[in-house]
Amino acid sequence: MAPLSGALQRLLARLARKIATDNPSVFDRIGPHVATRFIIDPVNLPIVLYLEPRREAPVLRAYLRSNAPQSDAQIAASLWQLMRMIDGEEDGDAMFFSRDLKVSGNTEAVVALRNALDDLDRPLAEQAAAQFGAVGRGALALARHIAARKPFRGAQP
Amino acid sequence: MIKPDLVCPAGTPAALRDAVDAGADCVYCGFQNATNARNFPGLNFTPDELDRGIAYAHARGAKVLVALNTFPPAGKFELWRQAVDGAVARGADALIVADIGVASYAAEAHPDTRLHLSVQASASSPEAIKYYCREFGVRRVVLPRILTIPEIKAIAQAIPCEIEAFIFGNHGLMLEGRCSLTNYVTGQSTNMDGVCSPAADVKFEPLPDGGMASRLGGHMLDCFGAGDKAGYPTLCKGRYVAPCRSEPYYAFEEPLSLNLAPMLADLIHAGVHAFKIEGRQRSRAYVQKVVAAFREAIDDVSDGRAPRVADLIGLTEGQKQTEGAYKSKRWR
Numbered sequence: 001m002a003p004l005s006g007a008l009q010r011l012l013a014r015l016a017r018k019i020a021t022d023n024p025s026v027f028d029r030i031g032p033h034v035a036t037r038f039i040i041d042p043v044n045l046p047i048v049l050y051l052e053p054r055r056e057a058p059v060l061r062a063y064l065r066s067n068a069p070q071s072d073a074q075i076a077a078s079l080w081q082l083m084r085m086i087d088g089e090e091d092g093d094a095m096f097f098s099r100d101l102k103v104s105g106n107t108e109a110v111v112a113l114r115n116a117l118d119d120l121d122r123p124l125a126e127q128a129a130a131q132f133g134a135v136g137r138g139a140l141a142l143a144r145h146i147a148a149r150k151p152f153r154g155a156q157p
Numbered sequence: 158m159i160k161p162d163l164v165c166p167a168g169t170p171a172a173l174r175d176a177v178d179a180g181a182d183c184v185y186c187g188f189q190n191a192t193n194a195r196n197f198p199g200l201n202f203t204p205d206e207l208d209r210g211i212a213y214a215h216a217r218g219a220k221v222l223v224a225l226n227t228f229p230p231a232g233k234f235e236l237w238r239q240a241v242d243g244a245v246a247r248g249a250d251a252l253i254v255a256d257i258g259v260a261s262y263a264a265e266a267h268p269d270t271r272l273h274l275s276v277q278a279s280a281s282s283p284e285a286i287k288y289y290c291r292e293f294g295v296r297r298v299v300l301p302r303i304l305t306i307p308e309i310k311a312i313a314q315a316i317p318c319e320i321e322a323f324i325f326g327n328h329g330l331m332l333e334g335r336c337s338l339t340n341y342v343t344g345q346s347t348n349m350d351g352v353c354s355p356a357a358d359v360k361f362e363p364l365p366d367g368g369m370a371s372r373l374g375g376h377m378l379d380c381f382g383a384g385d386k387a388g389y390p391t392l393c394k395g396r397y398v399a400p401c402r403s404e405p406y407y408a409f410e411e412p413l414s415l416n417l418a419p420m421l422a423d424l425i426h427a428g429v430h431a432f433k434i435e436g437r438q439r440s441r442a443y444v445q446k447v448v449a450a451f452r453e454a455i456d457d458v459s460d461g462r463a464p465r466v467a468d469l470i471g472l473t474e475g476q477k478q479t480e481g482a483y484k485s486k487r488w489r
Contacts, residue, residue: 029169029199088171091443094472097387097412104363108198108356115199118440119169 003061004047012049015128016060020053022127027055029116033109039068041076053113073105073113083144085114087123160459161424162431164222164321165448168200172437172444173210177219179445180452184214185222185253186437187351192240193224194277195437196351204243211248220250224437225263226275227351228256228334238262245270253299254278255334260293273297273321277334277348283315290318297321299433302415303331303482306427313428322424324417325447326435327474328481329353329393329410338392342374354391361390380405386476388412394474412475417483418451418466421458424483443472 003009020027027034030053038051048068052059063069077085081100084090092114095101103110117124129140165181167173176184187193189201202210211221223244229237237259244252245267252270254260255277263272276299280286289295297319300309313320329336339347339354347353354373362370367383371390378395381387388394393409417424421432432455434447450467457464470476 028203031198033198085440085442088441091440091446091472093389093439093474094443097474097476098471099369099381099383099385099387102363102369103361107359107361111197111356112199114440115169115197119171121171 003050003063008062012060012062015131016051016058018131019124019127020055020058023120024055026116026120027053029119030112033106033112036073036106036109036113037069037071038109038113039071039074040082041065041074042079042082043076044078071105073107073109074103075110075113076102080144083125086117087125088118088120092118158459159425159428159430161429161455162220162321163448163451163455164431164433165444166326166434166437166439167210167444168195168197168437168439169441170202170206170210172441173221174213175441175445176448177214177217179448181219181448183220183222183250183431184210185224185433186210187224187226188240188243190236190240191349191351192227192237194226194275194347194351194353195224196227197438198356200438204247207244207249208247215248221248222251222253222273223249224253224275225259226253226255226277228277228348229258230346230349234258234262241266251297254293257293260289260295264293268294271296273299274318275299275334276301276323279332279334281312283312286312286316286318290316297431299323301331301333302328305486306420306423306483309424309429309483310427319430320428321431321433322417322429322483323415323435324421324424324432325451325469326415327389328413328415328479329391331410331482336393339373342376342392354389359390386412388475411477413477413479414473414475415481415483416469416473416478417480418454418464418469420480420483421454421464425458439472446472 034053034055040049046065047062048065050061050063050069077100085092125140129136162182164183165176167176167184167186173184187201214221225240241263251273252263253273253275255275272293272295274280274289274295279301280298281301286298295318299321302323334348336347343355343358345352345355358374360372364370369381371378373390378390394412396405397408398405436443450469454464454466
């Protein structure tokens with residue numbers, strides 16, 4: 001189950017390390033689930049993200065969905081809604097009630113991760129974009145615009 | 158006319174700040190242990206976080222109420238004693254208690270601290286409420302969600318303390334403090350461990366037709382069709398097969414949420430002093446939207462205007478809402 005190669009993986013690895021360094025309290029909330037293997041699945045993209053939120057050495061990699069590795073917990077929604085949930089703009093429980101968010105595997109780990117990310121002062125996507133200055137912020141704006149476009153399954157206006 | 162306090166939930170420090178910024182008069186929260194009834198993974202406050210949260214709220218004119226609303230099991234009272242002392246030492250504006258031992262300790266050790274009686278105490282008669290007021294100096298009672306507005310009015314006229322009423326959020330079995338369904342299935346106690354449907358015992362399984370099954374402790378709670386809205390994986394919201402029924406049915410309660418937005422003026426006239434929003438387990442997005450909506454509605458009612466009530470259906474469980482027993486005893 002090899003991850004996609006190249007610049008994307010290096011970028012994700014760098015982002016994971018930076019976010020971990022800047023937000024140490026997030027690991028306290030994740031608690032015993034720092035070694036849990038999460039799959040975050042933006043259902044309207046061909047890739048999934050693999051996350052191990054280890055305090056000292058977090059792992060974040062991208063895989064083709066057809067080549068996804070084994071995991072303990074799975075979280076799936078459209079890219080738009082995942083971004084809005086992680087940004088603190090959409091309520092995860094409401095997404096679950098409407099069936100726009102699907103959860104499977106270790107439910108406790110998913111709840112802990114969700115609560116940990118929800119306590120971040122600054123949206124994760126903005127923290128990631130800030131790594132790359134004006135280019136990053138522009139790319140985030142573009143990504144949000146693309147994610148919100150109607151042709152994507154499950155996207156919201 | 159009373160202008161009621163808007164009492165809002167916070168499961169994390171970020172949610173506390175959002176609640177204050179959105180117009181909460183009071184925010185309620187708990188420690189990261191069994192002393193409160195939302196003892197969920199990744200949720201709640203360390204003592205230092207509570208310190209900072211109280212400072213943030215007080216700097217903006219808001220109060221912080223600390224929920225210590227579970228029942229200590231035999232031999233484990235020390236944790237609750239520490240929580241009472243810790244909350245008072247950090248400047249909590251009130252403690253929300255349910256157990257008579259916790260209430261007694263708080264009243265004796267910290268006689269100047271306000272005590273609120275949690276809904277978990279299930280005090281629904283003037284006799285019960287007056288007992289807590291007399292014995293422990295309780296200043297406010299959070300009423301169970303089983304009373305009509307005329308019944309609330311009658312209680313308000315018969316008791317010597319303030320009334321807090323839920324106006325939005327989860328609408329469960331309505332046996333607060335006395336529900337043991339989770340215990341039977343998981344061995345964990347909602348009332349002593351603070352965990353209704355502990356997440357470690359919850360499983361969601363995708364079904365071949367695009368639907369989803371939810372289980373608690375291995376027991377099937379519901380099977381949602383591909384297009385069905387879902388509810389929390391709690392036993393009281395399960396849909397069960399029974400010989401007397403041709404179809405699976407909600408034996409206790411449907412997945413839906415309480416929303417009393419249209420009844421705010423009636424509640425004020427009945428003598429309610431504080432409106433409570435449920436949902437410490439919910440996200441910042443929920444807190445921001447619901448608190449802002451009710452801030453505006455309460456201000457409208459207090460100023461004599463028809464309340465503008467934002468559409469909150471998208472945040473409700475099962476995407477359905479009810480006025481429950483407040484409107485009629487026939488709600489279920």
